[in-house]
Amino acid sequence: MESKVKDLIALITDHGESNISERKPATLYAPRNYMMGLGGKKLRSLLCLLGYELYRSDVESALDLAYAIELFHNFTLVHDDIMDAATTRRGQEAVHIKYDVNSAILTGDVMLIEVYDRLARFDPSPPLLMQRFTQIAREVCEGQSLDMQFETDDAVSIQQYLHMIELKTAVLIGFSLEAGAWLAGAPEKDRQHLYQFGVNAGIAFQLQDDFLDLYGDSDAVGKKVGGDILQGKKTYLYLRAAELLEEPDLVSFLALYKSRDPEKVSKVKRIFDDLYISHYCGEAKRSFFDLAISHMAAVKADEQKKKFLVEFSRGLFERDK
Amino acid sequence: MESKVKDLIALITDHGESNISERKPATLYAPRNYMMGLGGKKLRSLLCLLGYELYRSDVESALDLAYAIELFHNFTLVHDDIMDAATTRRGQEAVHIKYDVNSAILTGDVMLIEVYDRLARFDPSPPLLMQRFTQIAREVCEGQSLDMQFETDDAVSIQQYLHMIELKTAVLIGFSLEAGAWLAGAPEKDRQHLYQFGVNAGIAFQLQDDFLDLYGDSDAVGKKVGGDILQGKKTYLYLRAAELLEEPDLVSFLALYKSRDPEKVSKVKRIFDDLYISHYCGEAKRSFFDLAISHMAAVKADEQKKKFLVEFSRGLFERDK
Numbered sequence: 001m002e003s004k005v006k007d008l009i010a011l012i013t014d015h016g017e018s019n020i021s022e023r024k025p026a027t028l029y030a031p032r033n034y035m036m037g038l039g040g041k042k043l044r045s046l047l048c049l050l051g052y053e054l055y056r057s058d059v060e061s062a063l064d065l066a067y068a069i070e071l072f073h074n075f076t077l078v079h080d081d082i083m084d085a086a087t088t089r090r091g092q093e094a095v096h097i098k099y100d101v102n103s104a105i106l107t108g109d110v111m112l113i114e115v116y117d118r119l120a121r122f123d124p125s126p127p128l129l130m131q132r133f134t135q136i137a138r139e140v141c142e143g144q145s146l147d148m149q150f151e152t153d154d155a156v157s158i159q160q161y162l163h164m165i166e167l168k169t170a171v172l173i174g175f176s177l178e179a180g181a182w183l184a185g186a187p188e189k190d191r192q193h194l195y196q197f198g199v200n201a202g203i204a205f206q207l208q209d210d211f212l213d214l215y216g217d218s219d220a221v222g223k224k225v226g227g228d229i230l231q232g233k234k235t236y237l238y239l240r241a242a243e244l245l246e247e248p249d250l251v252s253f254l255a256l257y258k259s260r261d262p263e264k265v266s267k268v269k270r271i272f273d274d275l276y277i278s279h280y281c282g283e284a285k286r287s288f289f290d291l292a293i294s295h296m297a298a299v300k301a302d303e304q305k306k307k308f309l310v311e312f313s314r315g316l317f318e319r320d321k
Numbered sequence: 322m323e324s325k326v327k328d329l330i331a332l333i334t335d336h337g338e339s340n341i342s343e344r345k346p347a348t349l350y351a352p353r354n355y356m357m358g359l360g361g362k363k364l365r366s367l368l369c370l371l372g373y374e375l376y377r378s379d380v381e382s383a384l385d386l387a388y389a390i391e392l393f394h395n396f397t398l399v400h401d402d403i404m405d406a407a408t409t410r411r412g413q414e415a416v417h418i419k420y421d422v423n424s425a426i427l428t429g430d431v432m433l434i435e436v437y438d439r440l441a442r443f444d445p446s447p448p449l450l451m452q453r454f455t456q457i458a459r460e461v462c463e464g465q466s467l468d469m470q471f472e473t474d475d476a477v478s479i480q481q482y483l484h485m486i487e488l489k490t491a492v493l494i495g496f497s498l499e500a501g502a503w504l505a506g507a508p509e510k511d512r513q514h515l516y517q518f519g520v521n522a523g524i525a526f527q528l529q530d531d532f533l534d535l536y537g538d539s540d541a542v543g544k545k546v547g548g549d550i551l552q553g554k555k556t557y558l559y560l561r562a563a564e565l566l567e568e569p570d571l572v573s574f575l576a577l578y579k580s581r582d583p584e585k586v587s588k589v590k591r592i593f594d595d596l597y598i599s600h601y602c603g604e605a606k607r608s609f610f611d612l613a614i615s616h617m618a619a620v621k622a623d624e625q626k627k628k629f630l631v632e633f634s635r636g637l638f639e640r641d642k
Contacts, residue, residue, distance in 0.1 A: 023459075023463075024463070025463060025466050025467055025470060027466050027467075027469070027470050028462060028463055028466035079426055079427070079430060082423075082426060083423040083426060083427065102403075102404040102469060103466075103469075105400055105403060105404060105426060106400070106404065106462055106465055106466055106469075108430070109400060109429070109430075109433065109462050110459060110462040110463075112430065112433055112434070113433070113455055113458045113459050113462065114459070116437050116451065116455055117452075117455040117459070120451045120452055120455065130437065130441045130451075131438075131441055134434055134437055134438045134441065137434045138344075138431060138434050138435070138438070141349060141427055141430050141431040141434065142344075142345070142346060142349055142431075144427055145346050145348050145349035145424075145427055146346055146348075148348070148423060148424075148427075149346060149348050
């Protein structure tokens with residue numbers, strides 16, 4: 001598995017290097033090239049190639065489409081980092097720090113335009129690809145809007161949270177697979193199942209993120225344990241605890257979570273542990289991943305390749321970093 | 322002329338009211354609806370309808386396309402107002418003031434996605450429309466990037482300035498006419514000439530803006546006389562003066578233009594007057610408008626309708642506000 005993924009990543013990286021923009025002015029395109037050169041997991045590109053490969057073997061033909069999707073993902077990160085006041089991205093300066101906020105806004109805009117430019121090149125039926133992409137792109141914005149709204153909203157339910165992460169993260173994961181399959185000429189039913197596989201695996205993936213923030217190996221994760229708790233972020237762990245607790249414990253938990261108590265992380269962790277939150281989180285992850293697998297089962301493609309995709313995804317979702 | 326324009330504006334306004342977005346979340350779409358409801362001249366919509374009307378009389382059929390172009394223009398304003406730290410727009414609060422910067426960034430993004438969503442609906446050859454629009458949209462971003470860059474660049478030439486306003490403003494004016502004509506089935510040559518008519522008239526229009534800031538009737542213009550001078554903005558007037566002046570007058574002029582001298586506007590105006598800058602500006606305007614007219618002459622459409630478009634544009638460019 002590893003060597004196949006490695007080979008695909010090498011293809012993606014080479015292709016990326018041949019797609020550096022040389023348009024002018026440099027003030028507009030240098031931040032775009034900087035962002036695209038920061039590396040990252042290239043997960044969406046990989047999934048697009050793997051979706052294509054379920055039906056055809058000339059995987060190089062899907063590189064342009066994979067790149068367009070990766071470009072869209074990076075556009076969202078450029079703008080999200082401004083909105084979230086995040087200073088670093090992939091261990092380096094975020095675009096709005098390396099350059100400035102105005103450059104990051106405008107460069108993001110031109111990246112989004114470039115995405116459409118690239119998508120419009122696909123034959124034979126760009127309208128279908130465009131329409132699907134546009135629907136997904138809107139949903140990603142809607143997810144980011146909900147995420148920002150939830151920061152100041154004290155009454156977020158788990159259902160609302162799952163809906164938010166579906167929009168913000170999972171739909172693009174699903175689309176990456178779907179688009180690759182579309183390019184390879186997959187039938188509509190298969191495309192729908194692949195999309196659903198990606199969406200549900202994407203939600204599981206995000207829940208794992210929430211879990212690892214507190215329960216992960218801090219060296220492997222590469223960030224401080226309990227960062228979400230320190231920031232008072234409304235994660236799945238937090239929302240589930242708030243749902244399980246009753247007065248007056250609920251009130252003191254909510255107060256603690258908002259506080260700057262120096263022992264906040266260990267105190268919150270104790271509450272989570274008492275409530276078996278990691279168990280609930282694991283259950284939720286598994287149920288989304290099981291749903292994903294059931295969609296993959298319905299896809300009419302080579303069983304070995306399908307299995308590879310499932311195992312690759314499971315690896316992501318069972319990762320400890 | 323006035324009543325025809327009034328009728329078209331009424332159509333555009335009605336159509337706009339039936340296109341309020343009802344998507345959720347409201348935090349994302351309310352700023353979009355606010356911006357689209359602020360009014361404005363609807364110049365790009367008008368030009369799209371007039372471009373269509375050169376070839377077909379069922380002008381209502383072009384309203385959706387006109388709306389998509391207006392939406393794109395408004396997207397650029399939402400983001401530009403953040404970048405320029407402009408607090409008002411059309412006499413009311415700019416979106417990033419009325420809501421906040423994050424909402425304005427994200428709402429702008431979703432407006433751009435909506436533009437593509439709308440453009441993708443056009444048959445029979447969306448790729449052509451898409452490709453042309455995408456080219457224009459990139460150029461508008463490039464123009465804004467150059468505009469920001471020029472703020473801190475002391476060596477901007479008139480040629481560079483004209484290139485910047487062409488990209489930032491004029492290409493979308495040209496595209497509005499071209500797109501209307503495209504929808505009506507106009508031949509390619511005509512579309513190209515209409516685009517060039519719009520681009521050159523658009524540059525004349527922008528030069529008139531620069532002129533009116535100092536030489537306009539302040540009541541009619543509705544803003545302080547010499548606002549560009551007070552801000553030290555590099556307008557055509559400034560650049561032409563800097564080109565004509567020689568040492569040591571040049572050095573003192575540049576210093577004055579950057580200064581906070583309380584009599585800055587009147588002092589700069591005296592220098593402009595001594596150099597006959599308003600004459601040069603008028604000449605430049607006319608030469609761009611003449612070029613525009615020569616392109617219109619080559620368009621193979623009803624002469625009366627062409628004349629209407631020329632006179633309508635002349636009215637914009639000879640406006641005193």
